[in-house]
Amino acid sequence: xxxxxxxxxxxxxxxxxxxxxxxxxxxxxxxxxxxxxxxxxxxxxxxxxxxxxxxxxxxxxxxxxxxxxxxxxxxxxxxxxxxxxxxxxxxxxxxxxxxxxxxxxxxxxxxxxxxxxxxxxxxxxxxxxxxxxxxxxxxxxxxxxxxxxxxxxxxxxxxxxxxxxxxxxxxxxxxxxxxxxxxxxxxxxxxxxxxxxxxxxxxxxxxxxxxxxxxxxxxxxxxxxxxxxxxxxxxxxxxxxxxxxxxxxxxxxxxxxxxxxxxxxxxxxxxxxxxxxxxxxxxxxxxxxxxxxxxxxxxxxxxxxxxxxxxxxxxxxxxxxxxxxxxxxxxxxxxxxxxxxxxxxxxxxxxxxxxxxxxxxxxxxxxxxxxxxxxxxxxxxxxxxxxxxxxxxxxxxxxx
Amino acid sequence: xxxxxxxxxxxxxxxxxxxxxxxxxxxxxxxxxxxxxxxxxxxxxxxxxxxxxxxxxxxxxxxxxxxxxxxxxxxxxxxxxxxxxxxxxxxxxxxxxxxxxxxxxxxxxxxxxxxxxxxxxxxxxxxxxxxxxxxxxxxxxxxxxxxxxxxxxxxxxxxxxxxxxxxxxxxxxxxxxxxxxxxxxxxxxxxxxxxxxxxxxxxxxxxxxxxxxxxxxxxxxxxxxxxxxxxxxxxxxxxxxxxxxxxxxxxxxxxxxxxxxxxxxxxxxxxxxxxxxxxxxxxxxxxxxxxxxxxxxxxxxxxxxxxxxxxxxxxxxxxxxxxxxxxxxxxxxxxxxxxxxxxxxxxxxxxxxxxxxxxxxxxxxxxxxxxxxxxxxxxxxxxxxxxxxxxxxxxxxxxxxxxxxxxxxxxxxxxxxxxxxxxxxxxxxxxxxxxxxxxxxxxxxxxxxxxxxxxxxxxxxxxxxxxxxxxxxxxxxxxxxxxxxxxxxx
Numbered sequence: 034x035x036x037x038x039x040x041x042x043x044x045x046x047x048x049x050x051x052x053x054x055x056x057x058x059x060x061x062x063x064x065x066x067x068x069x070x071x072x073x074x075x076x077x078x079x080x081x082x083x084x085x086x087x088x089x090x091x092x093x094x095x096x097x098x099x100x101x102x103x104x105x106x107x108x109x110x111x112x113x114x115x116x117x118x119x120x121x122x123x124x125x126x127x128x129x130x131x132x133x134x135x136x137x138x139x140x141x142x143x144x145x146x147x148x149x150x151x152x153x154x155x156x157x158x159x160x161x162x163x164x165x166x167x168x169x170x171x172x173x174x175x176x177x178x179x180x181x182x183x184x185x186x187x188x189x190x191x192x193x194x195x196x197x198x199x200x201x202x203x204x205x206x207x208x209x210x211x212x213x214x215x216x217x218x219x220x221x222x223x224x225x226x227x228x229x230x231x232x233x234x235x236x237x238x239x240x241x242x243x244x245x246x247x248x249x250x251x252x253x254x255x256x257x258x259x260x261x262x263x264x265x266x267x268x269x270x271x272x273x274x275x276x277x278x279x280x281x282x283x284x285x286x287x288x289x290x291x292x293x294x295x296x297x298x299x300x301x302x303x304x305x306x307x308x309x310x311x312x313x314x315x316x317x318x319x320x321x322x323x324x325x326x327x328x329x330x331x332x333x334x335x336x337x338x339x340x341x342x343x344x345x346x347x348x349x350x351x352x353x354x355x356x357x358x359x360x361x362x363x364x365x366x367x368x369x370x371x372x373x374x375x376x377x378x379x380x381x382x383x384x385x386x387x388x389x390x391x392x393x394x395x396x397x398x399x400x401x402x403x404x405x406x407x408x409x410x411x412x413x414x415x416x417x418x419x420x421x422x423x424x425x426x427x428x429x430x431x432x433x
Numbered sequence: 434x435x436x437x438x439x440x441x442x443x444x445x446x447x448x449x450x451x452x453x454x455x456x457x458x459x460x461x462x463x464x465x466x467x468x469x470x471x472x473x474x475x476x477x478x479x480x481x482x483x484x485x486x487x488x489x490x491x492x493x494x495x496x497x498x499x500x501x502x503x504x505x506x507x508x509x510x511x512x513x514x515x516x517x518x519x520x521x522x523x524x525x526x527x528x529x530x531x532x533x534x535x536x537x538x539x540x541x542x543x544x545x546x547x548x549x550x551x552x553x554x555x556x557x558x559x560x561x562x563x564x565x566x567x568x569x570x571x572x573x574x575x576x577x578x579x580x581x582x583x584x585x586x587x588x589x590x591x592x593x594x595x596x597x598x599x600x601x602x603x604x605x606x607x608x609x610x611x612x613x614x615x616x617x618x619x620x621x622x623x624x625x626x627x628x629x630x631x632x633x634x635x636x637x638x639x640x641x642x643x644x645x646x647x648x649x650x651x652x653x654x655x656x657x658x659x660x661x662x663x664x665x666x667x668x669x670x671x672x673x674x675x676x677x678x679x680x681x682x683x684x685x686x687x688x689x690x691x692x693x694x695x696x697x698x699x700x701x702x703x704x705x706x707x708x709x710x711x712x713x714x715x716x717x718x719x720x721x722x723x724x725x726x727x728x729x730x731x732x733x734x735x736x737x738x739x740x741x742x743x744x745x746x747x748x749x750x751x752x753x754x755x756x757x758x759x760x761x762x763x764x765x766x767x768x769x770x771x772x773x774x775x776x777x778x779x780x781x782x783x784x785x786x787x788x789x790x791x792x793x794x795x796x797x798x799x800x801x802x803x804x805x806x807x808x809x810x811x812x813x814x815x816x817x818x819x820x821x822x823x824x825x826x827x828x829x830x831x832x833x834x835x836x837x838x839x840x841x842x843x844x845x846x847x848x849x850x851x852x853x854x855x856x857x858x859x860x861x862x863x864x865x866x867x868x869x870x871x872x873x874x875x876x877x878x879x880x881x882x883x884x885x886x887x888x889x890x891x892x893x894x895x896x897x898x899x900x901x902x903x904x905x906x907x908x909x910x911x912x913x914x915x916x917x918x919x920x921x922x923x
Binding site: 154155156158161166167169170171172173174175176178179180182183184185186187189190235236237238239240241284285286288289290291292294295417419 | 776777778781785786789790793796797810812813814816820821822843844845846847848849850851852853857858860861862864868869870871872873874884885886896897906908
């Protein structure tokens with residue numbers, strides 16, 4: 034296997050805008066807001082950035098195509114800017130581009146920025162997207178909640194879980210994320226909720242109610258990365274380095290071959306195994322101190338815990354209900370509120386997850402700070418359970 | 434011997450209770466209350482004359498080889514395309530070899546019988562191949578029109594040929610006159626109707642008995658020996674009067690299905706014929722007569738072969754496959770009788786790329802996927818590289834049709850977010866017996882009666898309407914099969 038990128042790249046700075054219904058803000062405002070925090074944190078000049086990656090998923094609304102929107106917003110000095118789109122994992126893809134560029138030696142300092150302006154559609158929920166000439170003629174008409182809801186029926190069939198018990202575990206996930214989000218001033222949703230509220234909420238796509246679905250938000254997040262040597266030369270101490278970034282993309286087995294059972298993500302299992310190998314992690318349940326996973330829907334978070342080998346197969350319901358992933362549990366998950374409450378401006382989410390881990394490892398997470406996390410994992414998923422892209426990234430303190 | 438060699442039919446599953454129409458519209462049309470008995474069949478939002486014709490054809494051809502068919506004649510007055518051959522869509526959905534003739538016959542309530550009569554006229558072919566005759570109608574009416582009560586939606590299918598004849602054609606007679614009881618002009622959605630008493634006295638009762646007399650004379654059949662008379666009319670007591678005037682026994686009148694289905698337009702004489710044939714006995718004489726700017730009369734004699742040739746479900750089976758609808762507002766919405774708030778998600782542009790549709794017509798209209806020559810894996814869609822991770826062979830897939838393959842629901846959800854004229858939109862991963870799967874929209878699904886492991890039947894339906902351009906695209910959907918136990922409970 035290739036030697037991988039473990040500890041070859043350090044995070045020099047990060048920034049994240051307030052997420053939410055940013056009625057007053059253009060995408061330009063969101064990009065500049067995240068970038069201002071990031072460049073100040075990095076302690077460098079904008080002109081030191083040698084290459085940039087821009088993540089936006091839905092160019093039909095907001096910024097349009099290409100790398101130009103980022104170059105314009107920041108007035109980048111005619112450097113390479115690449116727009117990446119890989120569904121909801123776009124933000125992680127931007128970071129992967131920047132990290133690989135630095136690790137390869139192609140440049141010293143690179144920027145990854147994700148932005149999404151979703152609240153210009155005129156309706157709730159995710160915007161409808163073009164699917165391609167052929168796909169639109171035969172793919173089922175479906176929504177994100179409807180496609181992820183499919184997991185619940187398959188998970189129940191596979192593990193013999195009672196519908197009410199599964200719904201209760203899903204409710205626990207949302208209640209936990211709202212409790213975490215209430216401590217995060219940048220989160221879209223900062224209200225606490227109760228299990229009863231979740232269980233009695235209007236149905237969106239059976240069995241997902243409104244509180245089983247994440248926030249649809251505007252926002253931007255970004256990272257500046259460099260080599261550990263350069264970071265140190267710039268006076269940085271206690272470096273946070275990248276341990277692994279892996280991506281797995283469905284090739285059609287789930288959608289077209291009868292071997293997949295519909296209850297889990299093939300991609301997440303493959304990407305997480307590769308990431309653990311790249312990072313040298315043998316027992317993720319013990320070694321991972323914090324996880325930010327792609328909780329677009331409560332059921333996604335539940336099955337993901339098994340796909341990341343954090344819960345044993347069939348054991349996520351029990352772990353969730355026992356509070357293992359709560360803020361005071363064995364492996365705090367979505368400590369910043371997650372997609373559920375921090376919100377989900379698509380292209381930003383992967384970088385937002387990384388931003389929280391970065392703050393936590395530096396002890397800068399305020400009221401929601403967990404005790405001395407050394408290794409953290411982000412899981413950023415795009416598409417639908419039957420065809421998706423999944424990024425798993427691991428960062429941690431240098432030497433950890 | 435030339436005649437019918439097979440038969441089938443289709444009635445949509447939804448049945449609108451006539452009481453619901455009368456309850457809503459009785460305030461403005463008190464006369465409707467007298468008609469408010471029983472129920473009528475209505476198309477689901479994704480059904481039309483083409484989709485019904487496809488289902489009727491499948492019902493007829495279920496145990497047949499498509500290679501036996503050399504032509505499709507489709508009779509209808511409610512075809513979705515004015516200029517794109519509708520029978521061509523049907524042929525593609527049925528995966529017919531493209532070396533065939535397709536004909537749309539329309540513009541009269543006798544379009545169905547004309548399609549059948551024309552097929553019989555040209556049935557004798559040197560290659561022994563047959564003609565598939567389809568009649569399908571879903572007539573549109575204004576809200577509170579009397580016809581809204583009387584009409585129903587449905588389709589019938591027959592094969593016509595000279596081998597394995599189940600009902601021999603003894604005689605045919607056609608009469609044409611420009612008697613305009615109703616008409617529908619260019620760019621008009623609804624019929625314009627003249628006075629019923631005139632239609633009855635000058636129309637039905639003068640035109641039909643004479644035509645039937647002439648057909649009987651051609652066949653050399655005595656009226657008294659007719660076992661079944663199919664002479665439907667939307668006017669009361671007209672069939673009885675025709676029987677009386679022609680000397681046919683009153684008890685020979687076939688069930689007009691008016692309490693359960695309604696008058697299915699130009700398909701109705703053939704829907705009734707298909708229904709009659711389900712229980713016909715060898716030797717029986719059947720007279721079929723239609724009315725519409727004249728009259729077609731066809732006389733058949735049932736043969737011994739009838740016992741060997743039955744439809745898969747049949748009109749009776751489809752009448753039994755029933756879901757009552759008492760919400761008249763839903764019927765209005767399905768038929769654009771009311772301007773309804775659909776939400777911004779309904780604004781999605783559904784333009785169809787004709788180039789793409791043509792390249793993949795077998796897949797999109799015929800549900801043809803692939804079967805790998807190397808590993809035998811069945812898959813949808815057919816692809817250049819086999820989906821089996823242990824194979825991945827390139828250019829090895831032969832066509833494999835999934836439309837008649839049994840399938841089961843693997844995962845599902847009922848979605849309230851995605852735009853659907855009849856929410857919630859049900860969909861899920863369906864898995865075919867023998868391999869192959871895809872995420873499919875469901876149709877004819879009932880809230881609370883969809884589950885993992887449930888059997889589904891693939892049905893040809895409208896996938897999306899492109900109202901901006903007047904186009905509609907078709908694809909296959911999975912219809913969950915409710916157990917008989919559940920059906921009994923309603």
